[in-house]
Amino acid sequence: MLQRAFFCSLLLLISHVTVATEHWFDTFKRNASPDEMYRFLYALPKAGDLHNHLSGAGISEWWFELAIDESKNGGYRYYTKVSINNCGYGANQFGFSPYLLLFVNKQESSYLKLNECQRSEYKLLTELTPNEKSAWLESIRLDKQHEGRNEFFETHWQRLNDLSSNPYIIAEIMVKNMQAFGDEGLSYIEFQHGVFNYINPKGDKIAPNEVANIIRSRLAQDDATRTGVVVKMQASILRFMKNAESTMEAAYHFVNDNRDLYVGVNMVGREDNDKGHPKRFLPVLRKLRRKFAMNLAFHAGEVDEPNSHVKDTLLLGAKRIGHGLNLISDPDTLLLMRNSDYLVEVNLVSNYLLEYVDTYAQHPFPEYLRIGIPVALSTDDRGMWDSTMTDEYYIAVSEFNLSWSEIVSIGRNSILHSFADQQLKNILLTNFNAKIASFEKDASNDVGAILRNSQVSTFQFACKKFKICDYVVYK
Numbered sequence: 522m523l524q525r526a527f528f529c530s531l532l533l534l535i536s537h538v539t540v541a542t543e544h545w546f547d548t549f550k551r552n553a554s555p556d557e558m559y560r561f562l563y564a565l566p567k568a569g570d571l572h573n574h575l576s577g578a579g580i581s582e583w584w585f586e587l588a589i590d591e592s593k594n595g596g597y598r599y600y601t602k603v604s605i606n607n608c609g610y611g612a613n614q615f616g617f618s619p620y621l622l623l624f625v626n627k628q629e630s631s632y633l634k635l636n637e638c639q640r641s642e643y644k645l646l647t648e649l650t651p652n653e654k655s656a657w658l659e660s661i662r663l664d665k666q667h668e669g670r671n672e673f674f675e676t677h678w679q680r681l682n683d684l685s686s687n688p689y690i691i692a693e694i695m696v697k698n699m700q701a702f703g704d705e706g707l708s709y710i711e712f713q714h715g716v717f718n719y720i721n722p723k724g725d726k727i728a729p730n731e732v733a734n735i736i737r738s739r740l741a742q743d744d745a746t747r748t749g750v751v752v753k754m755q756a757s758i759l760r761f762m763k764n765a766e767s768t769m770e771a772a773y774h775f776v777n778d779n780r781d782l783y784v785g786v787n788m789v790g791r792e793d794n795d796k797g798h799p800k801r802f803l804p805v806l807r808k809l810r811r812k813f814a815m816n817l818a819f820h821a822g823e824v825d826e827p828n829s830h831v832k833d834t835l836l837l838g839a840k841r842i843g844h845g846l847n848l849i850s851d852p853d854t855l856l857l858m859r860n861s862d863y864l865v866e867v868n869l870v871s872n873y874l875l876e877y878v879d880t881y882a883q884h885p886f887p888e889y890l891r892i893g894i895p896v897a898l899s900t901d902d903r904g905m906w907d908s909t910m911t912d913e914y915y916i917a918v919s920e921f922n923l924s925w926s927e928i929v930s931i932g933r934n935s936i937l938h939s940f941a942d943q944q945l946k947n948i949l950l951t952n953f954n955a956k957i958a959s960f961e962k963d964a965s966n967d968v969g970a971i972l973r974n975s976q977v978s979t980f981q982f983a984c985k986k987f988k989i990c991d992y993v994v995y996k
C-alpha cells in the first residue's frame with residue numbers, strides 16, 4: 522500500500538515536472554490560433570533569404586505602380602497587349618514571345634517597331650480600364666486553381682517582357698522588398714538576377730557594370746539603408762539556353778569585377794528542360810576554376826523524376842542547392858549531405874504552387890531538417906506567389922511542428938551559409954543572436970505582448986491559403 526502511494530506520488534511529481542518544464546514555445550504552439558501563430562511568426566527575427574529571384578519578387582501592384590511612374594522608372598513608357606486582332610495567325614506559339622498571349626508589356630521603343638495592326642492590340646498602361654488593370658495585375662500572379670508550373674514558366678516572364686529589362690524598376694522592386702522583408706524581421710537578402718539583358722528607353726543594351734552601378738546607388742539612398750536589411754546579389758544564368766556556357770563565363774567575369782555587391786553565380790530555369798542538365802556545365806566550370814574562386818548556388822532537384830541532378834550539381838562545385846526536392850530519392854547523395862556544409866534552400870510556397878508537391882506531407886523538408894542536412898527557408902518568386910517569408914515559416918511550423926531550436930537553427934543557417942564575406946557574416950550573426958535572444962526572452966515572459974505589438978502587413982497568399990485575411994495589403 523505504502524509502495525503504491527509512493528509510486529502514485531512519484532507519477533504525479535513526474536507529470537507535474539513535465540508540465541512545468543514544457544518549453545514556452547510548445548505551450549504557445551499548442552494553444553495559439555492560426556491568427557496568433559501568424560502574428561508571432563511575423564514578429565520573429567528571421568535572418569536571411571538566400572533564394573530570391575529579384576524579377577520574381579515584385580508584387581503585381583508594385584510592377585504596375587512603377588511601370589506608370591516615369592519619375593521612378595527612368596523615363597520609360599509601357600504598353601500592354603489587351604486584344605488580339607488577328608494581325609498574325611498564331612505565329613511563334615512556342616517561342617519566347619507567342620502571339621496569342623495577352624498582357625505582354627512593351628516599352629515604347631519596342632511598341633514603335635510594331636506594324637499598325639499590331640499597335641492596335643496594345644494600350645498604354647496609364648489608359649487601362651479598371652477591368653483591364655485588374656486582369657493585368659492577375660496576369661503575373663499565380664493564384665488560380667488551373668494555374669501552375671506552365672503558367673509560371675511559360676507566361677509570367679513572357680508577359681513581364683520589357684518591364685524586367687528596366688534596371689530602375691528592378692532597383693525599386695529591390696528596395697520595396699527590403700522594406701517589406703525588413704518589417705517581417707529579415708536582415709539579409711541575396712537576390713538573383715540576370716545582368717545581361719537590360720535596355721535603355723531607346724532599346725539599346727545597358728552594360729552590366731552600369732546596371733550594377735544603378736543598383737549600388739539605389740542601395741545607398743536613405744529609404745534603402747533605413748530598412749537595416751543588407752543586400753548582396755548573385756548573377757544568374759538561364760541553364761537551357763544555347764549560349765548558357767558563354768553566359769556562365771561572362772557572369773564569372775562580371776561577378777569578379779563587382780565583388781563588393783555580387784557574391785556568387787546561380788543557374789536557374791526549369792529543370793525538366795533537359796537542355797540545361799547539370800553535367801553540361803562541368804567543362805566550362807572547370808575551365809573557369811582555373812582562373813577564379815566563385816560561390817555557386819545552383820538550382821537542382823526541382824523536378825518530379827528521381828535523377829542525379831543534386832549529386833551532379835555538387836560535382837559542379839555548388840555550395841548551396843536551390844530546392845533540392847528530389848534529393849530525397851537519391852540515398853547516397855542524401856547521406857553525403859548529412860552534417861555537411863552544403864545547404865538546401867527550401868521554398869515551401871513555390872514547391873506547392875508549382876505542383877512539385879500536392880500536399881505538404883509529400884515535402885522532404887522535415888526529413889532534411891531532422892537528419893542533419895543544413896536547410897534554410899526562402900521565398901523564390903514571392904511576387905508571383907503574393908507571399909512573404911512569414912508564410913514560409915507558418916507552413917513549416919504548422920505542417921511540421923517545428924520546435925523553437927529548429928526555428929532558430931533555420932535562421933542561423935541562412936547567415937552561416939550565405940555568401941557574405943566573413944566580416945559581414947560575423948556582424949549578421951552577432952545581430953541575429955542578439956535579436957533572437959531578446960525575442961525569446963520577451964516571448965517566454967509575455968507572448969501576449971509580442972502578439973499585440975506585431976504589426977502584420979502581408980499579401981494575398983496568407984488569406985487564400987490559411988484564411989488569414991485581416992492584414993492583407995492588396996485585396
Ligand SMILES: [Zn+2]
Nearest residue numbers: 574820843901
Ligand atoms: Zn528559384
